[in-house]
């Protein structure tokens with residue numbers, strides 16, 4: 001696989017009881033960061049994997065019934081924490097971002113999308129189709145705020161389902177194949193079904209040769225993968241499909257047990273967010 005420079009940015013966080021994401025978890029409120037990937041591709045340029053929260057989330061959830069989304073999973077976005085503002089640390093502006101790869105259309109993953117007007121957008125066709133189905137309330141129940149989807153998205157799309165299939169490195173077994181987004185073997189989108197319609201992760205190789213698997217919401221935490229502990233069925237049944245979710249989580253557990261060297265990043269894992277923060281502090285020191 002062609003190597004890319006892989007970074008992670010935390011764009012806000014939300015709070016909800018741990019038990020909603022982990023069977024047997026605590027009833028008390030826990031912090032769930034919103035992580036996005038910034039991948040510097042040697043040819044394609046800056047690529048984002050999801051966007052985390054953005055000020056646009058708060059504008060989109062001002063009216064009712066969208067306000068309910070904000071009440072259910074209350075987010076916090078510290079000043080300067082949106083991805084578009086954090087790009088400055090890398091000497092980049094939103095106009096420099098060439099691609100945004102979307103794991104799925106939940107609002108906490110696409111809130112910043114409209115800021116990247118010049119980027120092409122890679123996503124699952126099945127995810128976008130589901131996000132467009134039905135009225136506002138149906139979309140909201142599916143975790144989608146349509147105001148966050150750019151009006152010109154159709155002219156900028158590349159669908160995972162239409163990209164060439166490529167074998168993944170053996171370390172990712174039982175995941176066998178991915179969709180080659182750029183056709184150069186650098187970034188492969190891998191379907192991780194169950195969390196929501198059209199939910200995909202991303203595989204790549206970092207500049208240090210390490211293998212990355214950005215698994216979005218296929219697991220809320222690294223602990224859930226280590227212990228193969230899914231959320232209660234009511235969470236997975238409400239958002240997606242419990243049977244598929246558990247099969248995907250089980251496969252991630254098998255992969256991580258057999259290949260602990262693969263760096264797995266769930267979008268909302270506080271443990272991973274802390275490691276990322278420590279690593280970036282080490283780089284700055």
Ligand SMILES: [Zn+2]
Nearest residue numbers: 106195196217
């Ligand atoms: Zn989600």
